[in-house]
Amino acid sequence: MKRMNVAMIGYRFMGKAHSNAWRQVARFFDVPIEPVMKVICGRNGTEVRKAAEKYGWQEHATDWREVIERKDIDIIDICTPGDSHHDIAVAAAEAGKAILCEKPLANTLAEAERMLAAVERAGVTHMVCHNYRRAPAVALAKELIERGELGQIYHYRGTYLQDWIVDPNFPRVWRLERAKAGSGALGDIASHSIDLARYLVGEITEVASLLETFIKERPSPDDPTKRLPVDVDDAALALCRFENGAIGTIEASRFATGRKNYNRFEINGSRGSLVFNLERMNELELYIEEGSNSGFRQVIVTEPDHPYIAAWFPPGHIIGYEHTFTHTVLDFLKAIDEGRLPQPNFRDGLRNQRVLAAIERAHASRVWERV
Ligand SMILES: NC(=O)c1ccc[n+]([C@@H]2O[C@H](COP(=O)([O-])OP(=O)(O)OC[C@H]3O[C@@H](n4cnc5c(N)ncnc54)[C@H](O)[C@@H]3O)[C@@H](O)[C@H]2O)c1
Known part of the structure; x- marks a missing residue:
């Protein structure tokens, strides 16, 4: 089966919920792509290492820009507060990654407009996590x-x-x-x-x-x-x-x-x-x-x-x-x-x-x- 490597930024409330989703999805559903929980990223090295072990991520990192630059990462999952959604999403789009972003999309209308322009320019897949639809x-x-x-x-x-x-x-x-x-x-x-x-x-x-x-x-x-x-x-x-x-x-x-x-x-x-x-x-x-x-x-x-x-x-x-x-x-x-x-x-x-x-x-x- 086709596999794609996921990197998730942010590891607390939504980090926990998304980790569980990535881990369980192929255990219950016939997925067309097997997600690989490759890297979890946060600012505190000790905490993010603990989160990687607990949630089942292969690697941990403290610099999201370096993570986005990695050629082996296919999907960026944004689980940080709104003030970093714009910068992470725009960088991820420019690097050609598929993006799942927590809600609300951005902190301002201008940021949201730039984020949409970036993903459309790059032609990458994009989604906002309004999970209650599901x-x-x-x-x-x-x-x-x-x-x-x-x-x-x-x-x-x-x-x-x-x-x-x-x-x-x-x-x-x-x-x-x-x-x-x-x-x-x-x-x-x-x-x-x-x-x-x-x-x-x-x-x-x-x-x-x-x-x-x-x-x-x-x-x-x-x-x-x-x-x-x-x-x-x-x-x-x-x-x-x-x-x-x-x-x-x-x-x-x-x-x-x-x-x-x-x-x-x-x-x-x-x-x-x-x-x-x-x-x-x-x-x-x-x-x-x-x-x-x-x-x-x-x-x-x-x-x-x-x-x-x-x-x-x-x-x-x-x-x-x-x-x-x-x-x-x-x-x-x-x-x-x-x-x-x-x-x-x-x-x-x-x-x-x-x-x-x-x-x-x-x-x-x-x-x-x-x-
Ligand atoms: N879909 C939902 O139902 C739902 C529920 C709760 C929160 N959210 C959204 O999820 C996002 C995160 O909320 P949360 O409740 O998980 O917050 P949280 O405070 O529990 O976790 C935030 C995480 O982001 C990290 N972080 C913060 N700033 C960072 C930065 N600049 N670079 C790297 N990492 C950074 C923190 O260290 C922490 O790990 C928000 O956008 C929030 O609105 C969505």
């Missing part, structure tokens, strides 16, 4: 909508709620720093709700919005006696108009006390509705209008004819968060093999970034902004 229940929702089962779509209601910074003494980590993260809840989690909206309903054309930062200073992670400014949003709310006439709301917050990773959407159409909630990710709540006995029902999305499921376990043997990443790398490898672009790719990443930028503009202007 929860089987979400992929099933897409099939149902495409088949017209919900009729004309009127509403998209996306909420992505967490509570990990409710404590005002939680340190000012990189996700709370604009220079590193680009924005707060907006780019981090609303970007997923925007991706799901674009995937399931269509393009967003216009937004009105409200951003809020509740805690404006927090202790430094390095020295708790020092306080540092928080210059990103803690919560983001947007009203959206879609190209196809649907309307929607997107709400993302890290102050939704009790909500841990509540990534939920509800879609209402002329013939039916559906609801997905990541915290019950093997289920899809479905309502199809069938007269007086219709009602919401729970579809357990673990049947062999449901998306991605046949490769896993018998019906009812549920799967989890990590599988969404395995499905992402599977589709990335298939796209490389078939010489086509996977989705979502950097074009989607740029469109997503345009929505994020319009939401920030609408907050500042207090008027509706076109995307």
Whole structure:
């Protein structure tokens, strides 16, 4: 079988999730290309060596530029914070590598534009890791909508709620720093709700919005006696108009006390509705209008004819968060093999970034902004 060498930059949260995906994909799916976990890269030599051993990478390195220059590396997997996505992706494109990049694509619209231009100029395969598209229940929702089962779509209601910074003494980590993260809840989690909206309903054309930062200073992670400014949003709310006439709301917050990773959407159409909630990710709540006995029902999305499921376990043997990443790398490898672009790719990443930028503009202007 054809093999391709992968180099992954960044080795913490997403590094762990992506390592698992690269390791498992060929164990469960009939992949057209066997990914080889060649090099893991990070800035701290001791830590990255430990990560290489634990996650199963053949080699470790501390300079991503040197890794990208290596002739034996075929795929660059970007698992670092947003402030390095642009430089790594552009260098990887210029070196002719296929690129899987974590979301949001970039920290600014200008960076996202340059990244897309670089991959298109180089003609390399590119993908953004909006992994929730590949929860089987979400992929099933897409099939149902495409088949017209919900009729004309009127509403998209996306909420992505967490509570990990409710404590005002939680340190000012990189996700709370604009220079590193680009924005707060907006780019981090609303970007997923925007991706799901674009995937399931269509393009967003216009937004009105409200951003809020509740805690404006927090202790430094390095020295708790020092306080540092928080210059990103803690919560983001947007009203959206879609190209196809649907309307929607997107709400993302890290102050939704009790909500841990509540990534939920509800879609209402002329013939039916559906609801997905990541915290019950093997289920899809479905309502199809069938007269007086219709009602919401729970579809357990673990049947062999449901998306991605046949490769896993018998019906009812549920799967989890990590599988969404395995499905992402599977589709990335298939796209490389078939010489086509996977989705979502950097074009989607740029469109997503345009929505994020319009939401920030609408907050500042207090008027509706076109995307
Ligand atoms: N798809 C998802 O659901 C999802 C979930 C979490 C995070 N993310 C995204 O993944 C990316 C990484 O987030 P994370 O949660 O893994 O962060 P993290 O803090 O857990 O890990 C970041 C890693 O990048 C390394 N790093 C930071 N700057 C670097 C640089 N300049 N050069 C080389 N290495 C560098 C760090 O040492 C660390 O290993 C972000 O873009 C984030 O938005 C996506």
